[in-house]
Amino acid sequence: MKLPGDEIAVKKEKKIAIVETIRGLAALAVCLFHFGRANMEFIGHTIWYQKITSVGWLGVDAFFVLSGFIIPYSLVKSGYSIKRFFTFFAKRCIRIEPPYLLSIVLAILLVYVATLVPGFKGEPFQFNALQTIAHVAYLPEHLGFKWLLPVYWTLEAEFHYYLLIGLMLPLLWRSVFSLLVGFALGLAASFFIPLTVFIYMPFFIMGISVCAYKTGKISQYILWLVLIVCIIVLLLNKNPFSMPLTGFLTALLILFAEIKTRVTDFLGKISYSLYLLHVPIGSKIINLGGRYADAEWKIWMVLVVALGVAILSSWIFYRLVEYPSQLISKKMTYR
Secondary structure, eight states, X not given: OOOTTTTSOGGGSOOOHHHHHHHHHHHHHHHHHHHTTTOHHHHTTOHHHHHHHTTGGGHHHHHHHHHHHHHHHHHHHHTOOGGGHHHHHHHHHHHHHHHHHHHHHHHHHHHHHHHHSXXXXXXXXXXXXXXXXXXXXXXXXXXXXXXXXXXXXXXXHHHHHHHHHHHHHHHHTTOXXXXXXXXXXHHHHXXXXXXXXXXXXXXXXXXXXXXXXXXXXXXXXXXXHHHHHHHHHHHHTTOOTHHHHHHHHHHHHHHHOOOOOHHHHHHHHTHHHHHHHIIIIIIHHHHHHTTTOOSHHHHHHHHHXXXXXXXXXXXXXXIIIIHHHHHHHHHOOXX
């Protein structure tokens, strides 16, 4: 069974400009948030930086809504069927795994190098092979280990979401009733199943509902109803109001906004690389610079340098690793 809209090929679809904008700004927000916590004793002297970036963690929620929208949207437009699941999953793995795995290697190497710098005050370098292997399967927390980088936990949710949407989309898209039943089950699971993908399922469902509306599957009335229910579920799960608000605003931007600039396009292009590298590279610069910055203007200078180096490194990483992975993924076509 093919999904509605299969007469429109993905490669003929114009990119939705706001997607790149949201992706780029969300990655930048998360980056600045982590910079603000790389060295609290150091950053604490710049109170305005703390105020500006303290909510940057909400960029993760925007990412989840964005994934909830863009993955089913591209699948619906390509005429996806369950027979194409393994091709879809292989394409996603080829696209995201090489940058992720290489970032793990890079993170370990940078931690080791940091211990060799004079004046290092952290814990001595330790390599745990089991912890590293657990990262390959996105299982550290489930096996009693810590994530090597604080952003990796979100990739577990994304990875499981790819599995779920690839398997369930043909069933969900059979009718409006089956779609709403799927939404209800997903929202109910957020109360009982401790996997990250289910804890944050309301955000993914926000994105899927926007996709359903933009492809003509549901009416605007049903869309608003689903978004409101998602907000209620997030609040019932004792999340701060800023989280459902971020999800709702992200959904509104996808629905109605058209923002496209060279800066946001660039940030959107390198967003995944920036997301992976800003902690092991940018935060290391902040930790190092914090030992020598004895005035507020020097602190701001360290922050600017850290951001600049993180963005430059991400662009190089994108060109050498992420972009080639994308090209290989695109060569795999649905047949």
